[in-house]
Each structure stands twice: as structure tokens, then as C-alpha cells.
Amino acid sequence: MRALSIDDGTLTIVERATPLPESGKVLVAVAGAGLNGADMMQRRGLYPAPPGWPEDVPGLEFSGTIEAIGPDVTGWSIGDRVMGIVGGGAQATHVITDATTLMRVPESVDLVTAGGFPEAFTTAYDAIVNQGFLLPGERLLVTGAAGGVGTAAIQIGRLLGAQVTACVRDLSRRDDLIALGAASVVDPDGVIDVGPFDVVIELVGAQSLTNGVLRSLAEFARVVVIGVGGGAKAEVNLLGLMASRATITGSTLRARDVEEKSQIAAAMADRLIPALANGDIIIPVVARYGLDQAEAAYGRFVEGAKFGKIILQV
Ligand SMILES: NC(=O)c1ccc[n+]([C@@H]2O[C@H](COP(=O)([O-])OP(=O)(O)OC[C@H]3O[C@@H](n4cnc5c(N)ncnc54)[C@H](OP(=O)(O)O)[C@@H]3O)[C@@H](O)[C@H]2O)c1
Incomplete structure (x- = not known):
């Protein structure tokens, strides 16, 4: 897999072994990963990833398709269109996450754009x-x-x-x-x-x-x-x-445990995803950048004067 890595404030693309999902987890092939203020702070060394998440790969949210499923996962299949929040590591071609924190991306929503929804x-x-x-x-x-x-x-x-x-x-x-x-x-x-x-x-x-x-x-x-x-x-x-x-x-979201993140994802699946599916809720997007254009994407984020989200298209 390829991932964006923060090395002493510099953004580089690195090659890593694609991990296999353990119990309760899935491997997602990332399509879109929204940028957040937390990524800018992490780049400046001010917001380290919580324990258990990649230390150098930024990214708190993703959309994509399930590529592999670990043991003890129910309700999800390979190929499902999903999105979710993670403690880090989303700005990569692949991300491992807990299956219970996933939300389904409605068919009516563009998969890359959905990467700007979760966080x-x-x-x-x-x-x-x-x-x-x-x-x-x-x-x-x-x-x-x-x-x-x-x-x-x-x-x-x-x-x-x-x-x-x-x-x-x-x-x-x-x-x-x-x-x-x-x-x-x-x-x-x-x-x-x-x-x-x-x-x-x-x-x-x-x-x-x-x-x-x-x-x-x-x-x-x-x-x-x-x-x-x-x-x-x-x-x-x-x-x-x-x-x-x-x-x-x-309140902060990033360091919360899986149970809390799963509960919010379930509530949103009930109350927000139907509205997203029928267009009652939209995801305003300022701009999309490729993973290897991350420097420009981060630059656009800190410029400000945005209306909505900046998304890395992976
Ligand atoms: N606690 C959490 O779990 C959590 C989760 C996500 C985000 N956050 C934080 O929540 C904030 C909003 O996140 P976001 O993703 O919406 O960021 P964003 O897309 O960068 O939006 C920030 C907005 O705040 C405005 N703004 C910034 N400084 C301002 C100031 N001094 N006076 C008036 N307006 C100001 C900006 O206006 P301009 O366009 O004019 O610059 C911009 O519209 C960020 O600080 C982010 O780090 C916290």
C-alpha cells in the first residue's frame, strides 16, 4: 500500500506492507479521505495520534470499499461501499478499522465525496x-x-x-x-x-x-x-x-474508544444517512487533490476561506 507520511513536518509518500485485518476489523481500499484541522496540527507536531493508530500517517476519515474482512465481523461484505472515522492513517490507499464504526455510503452519493462526510x-x-x-x-x-x-x-x-x-x-x-x-x-x-x-x-x-x-x-x-x-x-x-x-x-472525538464511536455511527446511520441518501444533506466540497498532491491540498486547507471540505482522492 501507499501512504502519506509526516516526517518532521514534511509530507512524503511511502510504501508499506498492506496489513491484514484482525478480529472485528476490516481492510478498506480508500477512495476519498477528507482533510481536517487535526492533520495540520499533527504535521506541526502538535497533535500526535492516539495509541494504537499509525504514528506518522495522518487522516481521520475515509470512504472506500471493503477489500478484506477479519474474523468475527458480521453485517459487512467484500466490495461494500463504506466510510468512517479513525484515530489516524486514513490518508493512504488502505486503512484498517473496526467494522462496528463503519457507515454505509448510499448508492446516490459519489464515493470519493463521501470521504468528506465522517469526521x-x-x-x-x-x-x-x-x-x-x-x-x-x-x-x-x-x-x-x-x-x-x-x-x-x-x-x-x-x-x-x-x-x-x-x-x-x-x-x-x-x-x-x-x-x-x-x-x-x-x-x-x-x-x-x-x-x-x-x-x-x-x-x-x-x-x-x-x-x-x-x-x-x-x-x-x-x-x-x-x-x-x-x-x-x-x-x-x-x-x-x-x-x-x-x-x-x-468535546473531542479522536481519542474516544471503539464502543463510543460505534454508538455514534449507529445513531448517524439511523438519523443522517437516509437524509444523505435522498439529497436532504449534502457534502460541500471545495476541492479534490490526488494523494501525491497532498502538499497543495494541505496548503489550500491552511489558506482558509473555504466552503466545506477538501478531499484527497486516493
Ligand atoms: N473537537 C473535535 O473532535 C473536532 C473535530 C473536528 C474539527 N475540530 C475543530 O473544529 C474547528 C472547525 O473544524 P472544520 O473542519 O470545520 O475547520 P475548517 O473547515 O477549517 O473551518 C473553520 C472555519 O472557522 C472559521 N474561522 C477560523 N478562525 C476564525 C476566527 N478567528 N474568527 C472567525 N472565524 C474563524 C474559518 O473561517 P475562514 O474561512 O474565514 O477562515 C472557517 O470557516 C477546527 O478548529 C477543528 O480543528 C474539532
């Missing part, structure tokens, strides 16, 4: 449903809304019956965000004018929290911090928090 939509789904406890009719604010997780969160919020506000730096994205399901689109300075919110998916971090989010919370609001590109340390007015009886929580 963004799993993160957004878990944040909104399992951490934010969003109820139908509630007011949901998504900050950093034009990126991979943001465009997923808008669509999931709309699907679950929320009134969604998208917060972005570049308001020229308004029409695209409204097409995904945002009821209103604001820039960071406009958040206070359109609040309060019951649930906030905070994808930017400290800068956004202190700029307006913490002053825009409804009673019993839940703020779920998922990204800290805009700073990890914020000054919080605790009196304001007491008055609103709000909760601030945070």
Missing part, C-alpha cells in the same frame, strides 16, 4: 445531539459556519427542526449558508443582535466566545466548544453565566 458530520452530530441536547424549535448558533464541521452542523440543526443562525467572517457566503438551512447569517459582530441562543456549536473558540456568544445565551443555554483556532483561553463573566444558568462544555 465533520460525526463531530457536528455528537456536539449538537449528545453534548448540546438540541430540541426541535430551539435556536442554534454555529460559529465558523462555512467550514467542514460548520456546514455539517447547519444541515443537522435544520434537519432536527432548529432555528439555525450561521456566524461567518465572510458574509458573501450568505446564500450558500441559507441554502444549507441557516435561517439567518451574521458576522461575529452581529451575533448579539440576533441572539439569544439555546445551543451554540463553538468552532472558533475564545475570540468568538468573548466577542458576543457569551452575551447571547438564553436561559439554560448549552455552549459546546469544538474548535479553538480563535484561541483556547477566554475570560468568562461568571455572573452572566449564573444569570443565564448556561453550561459550557467541550
Whole structure:
């Protein structure tokens, strides 16, 4: 197999022996692998893979077809079109993963494009449903809304019956965000004018929290911090928090155990995959690059100003 490898910050393509799946695992021939902020951090030596995952091969999500099946796997066959999240190693021609964490790629969805679904939509789904406890009719604010997780969160919020506000730096994205399901689109300075919110998916971090989010919370609001590109340390007015009886929580996905990842995959198979199959949910893609164009793909990711996902086509 061929894999992208991070060697002291440099991206190279390496040849490796293709592994055989052990009990409960499958070998997937990768078709698409979405890029994520975590890959950029891993490249800079700031986000090592959790134990048990390839140390030098980045990639938290993939789509592809099952090429080999280990013992004790039920429900999957060779050739099945699948996608899923992994702790690392997805940016390669092959990846080994736990069969219970797989999701099926609907026939109506392009297989390479599906490589941009798992990480963004799993993160957004878990944040909104399992951490934010969003109820139908509630007011949901998504900050950093034009990126991979943001465009997923808008669509999931709309699907679950929320009134969604998208917060972005570049308001020229308004029409695209409204097409995904945002009821209103604001820039960071406009958040206070359109609040309060019951649930906030905070994808930017400290800068956004202190700029307006913490002053825009409804009673019993839940703020779920998922990204800290805009700073990890914020000054919080605790009196304001007491008055609103709000909760601030945070979450990461990568280091979770197989059982938790399997549970989320099963919930998404029930609640999101049918919507993906019938086109009610889409995977916005900025650009695709070949595996050997990884340098350009990573460069495009850090440039920012994206609408949706960048995908390595393997
Ligand atoms: N906790 C987890 O398990 C988990 C999982 C996945 C992702 N994440 C994190 O969640 C965040 C979003 O992920 P993603 O995949 O959606 O990333 P992305 O595609 O790069 O999107 C990030 C978005 O945030 C905006 N943004 C960045 N800095 C900003 C700032 N200072 N003020 C306002 N907007 C800002 C960007 O706007 P511009 O286009 O204007 O640059 C972009 O639209 C990242 O920090 C990522 O590392 C966490």
C-alpha cells in the first residue's frame, strides 16, 4: 500500500506492507479521505495520534470499499461501499478499522465525496445531539459556519427542526449558508443582535466566545466548544453565566474508544444517512487533490476561506 507520511513536518509518500485485518476489523481500499484541522496540527507536531493508530500517517476519515474482512465481523461484505472515522492513517490507499464504526455510503452519493462526510458530520452530530441536547424549535448558533464541521452542523440543526443562525467572517457566503438551512447569517459582530441562543456549536473558540456568544445565551443555554483556532483561553463573566444558568462544555472525538464511536455511527446511520441518501444533506466540497498532491491540498486547507471540505482522492 501507499501512504502519506509526516516526517518532521514534511509530507512524503511511502510504501508499506498492506496489513491484514484482525478480529472485528476490516481492510478498506480508500477512495476519498477528507482533510481536517487535526492533520495540520499533527504535521506541526502538535497533535500526535492516539495509541494504537499509525504514528506518522495522518487522516481521520475515509470512504472506500471493503477489500478484506477479519474474523468475527458480521453485517459487512467484500466490495461494500463504506466510510468512517479513525484515530489516524486514513490518508493512504488502505486503512484498517473496526467494522462496528463503519457507515454505509448510499448508492446516490459519489464515493470519493463521501470521504468528506465522517469526521465533520460525526463531530457536528455528537456536539449538537449528545453534548448540546438540541430540541426541535430551539435556536442554534454555529460559529465558523462555512467550514467542514460548520456546514455539517447547519444541515443537522435544520434537519432536527432548529432555528439555525450561521456566524461567518465572510458574509458573501450568505446564500450558500441559507441554502444549507441557516435561517439567518451574521458576522461575529452581529451575533448579539440576533441572539439569544439555546445551543451554540463553538468552532472558533475564545475570540468568538468573548466577542458576543457569551452575551447571547438564553436561559439554560448549552455552549459546546469544538474548535479553538480563535484561541483556547477566554475570560468568562461568571455572573452572566449564573444569570443565564448556561453550561459550557467541550468535546473531542479522536481519542474516544471503539464502543463510543460505534454508538455514534449507529445513531448517524439511523438519523443522517437516509437524509444523505435522498439529497436532504449534502457534502460541500471545495476541492479534490490526488494523494501525491497532498502538499497543495494541505496548503489550500491552511489558506482558509473555504466552503466545506477538501478531499484527497486516493
Ligand atoms: N473537537 C473535535 O473532535 C473536532 C473535530 C473536528 C474539527 N475540530 C475543530 O473544529 C474547528 C472547525 O473544524 P472544520 O473542519 O470545520 O475547520 P475548517 O473547515 O477549517 O473551518 C473553520 C472555519 O472557522 C472559521 N474561522 C477560523 N478562525 C476564525 C476566527 N478567528 N474568527 C472567525 N472565524 C474563524 C474559518 O473561517 P475562514 O474561512 O474565514 O477562515 C472557517 O470557516 C477546527 O478548529 C477543528 O480543528 C474539532
